[in-house]
Amino acid sequence: MTNGKIVVENGVLNVPNNPVIPFIEGDGIGPDIWAAASRVIDAAVEKAYNGEKKIEWLEVLAGEKAFNQTGEWLPQETLNKIDEYLIAIKGPLTTPIGGGIRSLNVALRQELDLYVCLRPVRHFDGVPSPVKRPEDVDMVIFRENTEDIYAGIEYQAGSDEQKKLLNFLQTELGVNKIRFPETSGLGIKPVSQEGTERLVRAAIEYAIKHDKPTVTLVHKGNIMKFTEGGFKNWGYELAEKEFADKVFTWNQYDAIKAEQGEAAANEAQKAAEAAGKIIVKDSIADIFLQQILTRPTEFDVVATMNLNGDYISDALAAQVGGIGIAPGANINYVTGHAIFEATHGTAPKYAGQDKVNPSSVLLSGVLMLEHLGWQEAADLVTKSVEKTISSKVVTYDFARLMDGATEVKCSEFANELIKNL
Numbered sequence: 001m002t003n004g005k006i007v008v009e010n011g012v013l014n015v016p017n018n019p020v021i022p023f024i025e026g027d028g029i030g031p032d033i034w035a036a037a038s039r040v041i042d043a044a045v046e047k048a049y050n051g052e053k054k055i056e057w058l059e060v061l062a063g064e065k066a067f068n069q070t071g072e073w074l075p076q077e078t079l080n081k082i083d084e085y086l087i088a089i090k091g092p093l094t095t096p097i098g099g100g101i102r103s104l105n106v107a108l109r110q111e112l113d114l115y116v117c118l119r120p121v122r123h124f125d126g127v128p129s130p131v132k133r134p135e136d137v138d139m140v141i142f143r144e145n146t147e148d149i150y151a152g153i154e155y156q157a158g159s160d161e162q163k164k165l166l167n168f169l170q171t172e173l174g175v176n177k178i179r180f181p182e183t184s185g186l187g188i189k190p191v192s193q194e195g196t197e198r199l200v201r202a203a204i205e206y207a208i209k210h211d212k213p214t215v216t217l218v219h220k221g222n223i224m225k226f227t228e229g230g231f232k233n234w235g236y237e238l239a240e241k242e243f244a245d246k247v248f249t250w251n252q253y254d255a256i257k258a259e260q261g262e263a264a265a266n267e268a269q270k271a272a273e274a275a276g277k278i279i280v281k282d283s284i285a286d287i288f289l290q291q292i293l294t295r296p297t298e299f300d301v302v303a304t305m306n307l308n309g310d311y312i313s314d315a316l317a318a319q320v321g322g323i324g325i326a327p328g329a330n331i332n333y334v335t336g337h338a339i340f341e342a343t344h345g346t347a348p349k350y351a352g353q354d355k356v357n358p359s360s361v362l363l364s365g366v367l368m369l370e371h372l373g374w375q376e377a378a379d380l381v382t383k384s385v386e387k388t389i390s391s392k393v394v395t396y397d398f399a400r401l402m403d404g405a406t407e408v409k410c411s412e413f414a415n416e417l418i419k420n421l
């Protein structure tokens with residue numbers, strides 16, 4: 001083992017007792033939540049391993065702090081360090097709307113080719129929720145993280161590039177359906193077979209490993225036939241090609257139904273379920289957003305493209321208490337690179353107030369500990385979150401929805417979590 005460096009050997013992480021882990025503090029509420037969460041993570045690791053293991057945190061810069069100190073929003077040094085140390089964790093980074101720099105969060109994912117955005121959504125007992133049975137939500141979102149409209153290929157109305165692209169579309173491709181061509185901004189949405197396959201492969205492998213009965217491909221393939229429709233078709237093909245003995249797809253169901261009738265297709269699906277096969281199905285994105293509210297137990301692992309995944313993450317988070325408690329991870333399962341981060345953003349109106357809930361970035365830290373194989377420390381944090389919330393000592397976001405809650409600051413919530421480890 002190796003100077004605190006985590007390495008990948010034959011696809012397996014080799015983690016020393018004192019791994020160096022780069023962190024980005026983040027903009028807005030980032031410094032508050034990171035200070036709170038890192039204290040809890042350190043205390044849990046200390047307690048779980050009696051001081052034999054310890055994370056050596058290495059600060060790397062991005063966002064406003066980087067710009068103020070170096071003149072760059074995302075210094076190459078930051079990418080180099082994460083590349084070198086493999087695993088990192090970050091707070092949220094601000095992205096201006098309608099102009100200015102493109103998202104640094106997206107840039108990190110693309111630069112390191114972190115093609116899976118993994119966002120587990122579960123309910124913690126006692127967390128206030130707008131739905132009647134939040135405990136029915138237990139899903140893991142696999143959001144494709146490198147393609148789709150997040151590729152940032154778009155041109156401002158009136159720019160030279162827009163005019164060139166418009167001209168190409170009109171003269172070379174005969175496009176005549178742009179309603180107001182001169183004043184339209186134009187964007188391009190790349191969705192590839194390879195990008196789909198590696199995402200869906202990761203989702204199915206996760207379902208197999210964690211004994212999840214279904215994987216749902218969410219798309220808007222009725223309208224966007226060759227991007228979102230392509231995702232659905234490539235996803236099914238991949239499932240049938242690479243996991244033939246482990247899955248039964250709705251594609252196969254439809255083929256049996258067409259040849260032998262509905263009863264035979266139902267029988268085939270039942271037999272597959274009885275044999276413990278994973279059902280790979282699909283759902284059009286609009287109805288999916290209704291069904292996760294009305295019948296969430298029907299969904300386990302969700303595989304989808306970048307924009308759908310972004311919307312679905314926040315919608316599902318709301319069902320289990322909001323994005324104050326919504327963790328995530330950006331992962332490349334081939335190279336081993338991963339950056340753990342909360343689902344939420346920089347919540348600028350709360351910046352520097354020591355007010356918000358640090359649970360999202362803390363639970364992202366739990367995902368990181370699990371990823372490192374430090375399950376004991378991860379479990380300590382999870383149990384402490386459960387215990388602390390059920391004692392009704394919570395930050396403002398939960399306190400405003402709970403009867404009899406004691407509202408505490410972000411840092412005080414961390415103190416309570418450490419006490420309850």
Ligand SMILES: NC(=O)C1=CN([C@@H]2O[C@H](COP(=O)(O)OP(=O)(O)OC[C@H]3O[C@@H](n4cnc5c(N)ncnc54)[C@H](OP(=O)(O)O)[C@@H]3O)[C@@H](O)[C@H]2O)C=CC1
Pocket residue numbers: 029033091092093094095096105323324341342343344345346347348356357358359360397
């Ligand atoms: N990965 C990333 O780094 C992300 C960055 N962003 C960026 O963040 C900036 C702000 O985006 P915005 O749309 O306001 O979304 P935010 O997620 O930053 O905040 C929206 C609202 O969510 C609630 N919230 C967020 N975080 C917490 C928390 N830790 N505890 C409790 N409640 C929380 C607050 O709700 P309430 O008002 O009800 O109290 C807040 O006003 C933008 O620049 C955006 O691009 C956005 C998403 C992800």
Ligand SMILES: O=C(O)CCC(=O)C(=O)O
Pocket residue numbers: 093094095103104105106310313343345
């Ligand atoms: O990069 C951003 O500013 C927003 C990203 C986002 O919403 C997300 O990752 O869920």
Ligand SMILES: [Mg+2]
Pocket residue numbers: 310311313314343
């Ligand atoms: Mg988002």
